[in-house]
Amino acid sequence: MTSEQKLPATIQRALRVAIVPDSFKGSARASEVATAMEYGFSKGAASLKREVEITAVPFADGGEGTLEALIDTWGTQAITLETTDALGRPVTSRLGLSADQKIAVVEAAEAAGLPQVSDVARKPLEATTSGLGPLVAHALDLGVQQIILCLGGSATTDGGTGLLNALGAKFLDDQGNQLPAGGGALGKLASIDVSELDPRAKKVRWQIACDVTNPLLGDKGAAAIFGPQKGATKHDVQILDQGLERLANVLEADTGRSLREQPGMGAAGGLALCLASYFFVELTPGWELVAQVLDARRIMQSADLVLTGEGRLDSQSLDGKVVCGVLQAKGELSDVIVVAGSVDLSDEELEAAGILAAFSIAPGPASLAELSADTLGLVQRTAFGVARTYLR
Structure with a gap:
């Protein structure tokens, strides 16, 4: 179910959300990012009194992490x-x-x-x-x-x-x-x-x-x-x-x-x-391979929304990395939103790839060191904003 197909509030069922991030290399493990995303999104959903069912699975592309x-x-x-x-x-x-x-x-x-x-x-x-x-x-x-x-x-x-x-x-x-x-x-x-x-x-x-x-x-x-x-x-x-x-x-x-x-x-x-x-x-x-071991494909295909993320979203992300895998493994009607340290894809590239939206965790101009120092807090805050935006 996409954001345009949401049911009236009186009969809305719980939104199924799959959280499947990569690590933010050098800053946070995938499991830590998944937990931060889950907490932030759940908090955002609760603030709107929306019921969500979240399954969080740390993901990886077969490389480091x-x-x-x-x-x-x-x-x-x-x-x-x-x-x-x-x-x-x-x-x-x-x-x-x-x-x-x-x-x-x-x-x-x-x-x-x-x-x-x-x-x-x-x-x-x-x-x-x-x-x-x-x-x-x-x-x-x-x-x-x-x-x-x-x-x-x-x-x-x-x-x-x-x-x-x-x-x-x-x-x-x-x-x-x-x-x-x-x-x-x-x-x-x-x-x-x-x-x-x-x-x-x-x-x-x-x-x-x-x-x-x-x-x-x-x-x-x-x-x-x-x-x-x-x-x-x-x-x-x-x-x-x-x-x-x-x-x-x-x-x-x-x-x-x-x-x-x-x-x-x-x-x-x-x-x-x-x-x-x-x-x-x-x-x-x-x-x-990671999806097979973790049964991540089944989890993503049953989700209304797949929330993923990595340290940097760029053209390489669409060529064999975790975001690429998410886009291939998700269900036909699943929306995909990416949370990243930086977003280096244009709106046209995001649309062509099938990504609904991408959000940087940077609250403003910030160095890599500054972002790394509070990665999980920023991920949590961004996931909160994603929920408030997507579920409204």
Whole structure:
């Protein structure tokens, strides 16, 4: 039911509202944002004496924040482990586990992320995913049946060789020597020895959450599109792209699987390539995977209004992010309203996307630091205003 189709007040039923926000990265977890939205909207509805039925579910797009969204919904606590970052330095990382202990969640950003190496000069040719190995190995030790691997936010372009090496595989040059870590050495790859690869990794169900559709190679591939933000120069991009191509060639010869053109294979520096070559994996849009786990699609399709949000609403929000997922998963008659730290879409773009309205939490001119200092209070206040406007 849309705002134009509301019933007369005498026979109005309770308005069904689904609250499904992403995190406001660096400021508030998705669960905290969902709670603030629910409180503010409920308060606004009560002030108008309108009855609402609210279901709040923290959401995520498969990148950073997905682990938190899932464990918050499951009611579990993250498991902390000592591992290494993308440059091989010691770091404490987290592993998520479902309440029935059958599903583990691993985020690439937890042990191969850009923020962890922001204190030093970036080394795009040497950055490795090997730190993810201990997280995956611990999940296997716990006897999980399924591993959800979230690809967003990595500092690496190694095709997942670091992770597979940590699980027992060896990547060798033509002299039989193991290659150095990182994508920069892959141009010298001659063979892969998987004789000591952990057999348990083949038995679990792998679901890989991806928020981009880029292929592995070329102008739209992992190195060209994402390499520069990881510190890669034009020359580095060329080396990394050629290394990934060499890796793809050797993997195809070894396994018979050709994955280089598969949409999403370029995410996180090709992290899924090795896994998908040796194991059966499901590469799924991140929002869709999270929606499946949280049953969010059913919740949204039964709602009159879907209230979502994120730190910044811009063109990227409409390309695989949470807002994009909400627009695809909502019911045909559901209205969508977005609450964001900033709104950088025009009225025409909002209308074309199917967004009824978008509201910034900024009460006036404010810096990012000022907004971050009171994010939840501002979200709550904005949701109150949304309710007062929408329900009137």
